Amino acid sequence: MTLLKRAVTHTIYTPHDSRPADDYPDPEEIHRSVAEQVASGELDLSDQDSLRRQREIGRDWPQFGQTMIGIERLDNIQRCYEQVRADGVPGDLIETGVWRGGAAIFMRGLLEAFGDRDRTVFGADSFHGLPPPDEKSYPADEGDRLHTLDALVVSRAEVENNFLLYGLLDDQVVLLEGWFKDTLPTLTDRTWSIVRLDGDMYESTTDALTHLYPQLAVGGFLIVDDFALPACRKAVEDYRAANGIDEPIEEVDWSGVFWRRR
Numbered sequence: 001m002t003l004l005k006r007a008v009t010h011t012i013y014t015p016h017d018s019r020p021a022d023d024y025p026d027p028e029e030i031h032r033s034v035a036e037q038v039a040s041g042e043l044d045l046s047d048q049d050s051l052r053r054q055r056e057i058g059r060d061w062p063q064f065g066q067t068m069i070g071i072e073r074l075d076n077i078q079r080c081y082e083q084v085r086a087d088g089v090p091g092d093l094i095e096t097g098v099w100r101g102g103a104a105i106f107m108r109g110l111l112e113a114f115g116d117r118d119r120t121v122f123g124a125d126s127f128h129g130l131p132p133p134d135e136k137s138y139p140a141d142e143g144d145r146l147h148t149l150d151a152l153v154v155s156r157a158e159v160e161n162n163f164l165l166y167g168l169l170d171d172q173v174v175l176l177e178g179w180f181k182d183t184l185p186t187l188t189d190r191t192w193s194i195v196r197l198d199g200d201m202y203e204s205t206t207d208a209l210t211h212l213y214p215q216l217a218v219g220g221f222l223i224v225d226d227f228a229l230p231a232c233r234k235a236v237e238d239y240r241a242a243n244g245i246d247e248p249i250e251e252v253d254w255s256g257v258f259w260r261r262r
């Protein structure tokens, strides 16, 4: 599993896969975040180890890697999977927001490594990037510009090809194409053991929680990739408050969090 983690994050290769700071896909926030890390000494753009660390903690957008989430959040997926297996928690795995597919490929790889034929990995994505903000219904998304970024548009064909590169595209993988608000309501007959949210925005996070959380098995895990993003965090906090969810939120790294359903 270590090898698969290193392959999908592209940390197995040298030179490093981090984008040079001046090649970041537009958003000022990312420039700012890189600049802040350089200023604080956390990141040294001339140092391979420092850049590799960026990849390991999923703090950059790779040029070649098939996932942007980093090793620590992949470790978290593995720990959650091993726990549900050990405890006999039923259900499929889903990631909402797959980008190039790396985290979902890793989920399918886990099933393969453990000889698990009973579960399917679902990957939901528009395969056209993020939706423009619906500011009327979701004011927290006001001004969101992620939908303008070509770097976040990955076609279904590219994702399928990435699964194929690992020999992991088969009937235990289902890719759901379309906006979450349209595709996720079709999944109400499923049971989930792991629900992993990686849609960045308030709307995307809320849609996923609304349509998937009710079917998360007791003992299953809800993972949030983007808790560092204020809109995503607010969506999670609003949903938890509205539904009386008080399981403690546990930290994975600077952005990822999860809780286990009681």
Ligand SMILES: C[S@@+](CC[C@H](N)C(=O)[O-])C[C@H]1O[C@@H](n2cnc3c(N)ncnc32)[C@H](O)[C@@H]1O
Pocket (backbone or CB within 6 Å): 066, 067, 068, 069, 095, 096, 097, 098, 099, 100, 101, 102, 103, 104, 124, 125, 126, 127, 128, 129, 130, 131, 152, 153, 154, 178, 179, 180, 181, 198, 199, 200, 201, 203, 204, 207
């Ligand atoms: C940050 S990327 C996901 C990163 C990915 N999990 C990885 O392993 O690198 C966000 C993805 O969510 C998708 N997305 C966000 N909101 C969506 C929505 N409402 N409907 C469909 N896809 C959405 C985008 O197309 C994009 O591929």
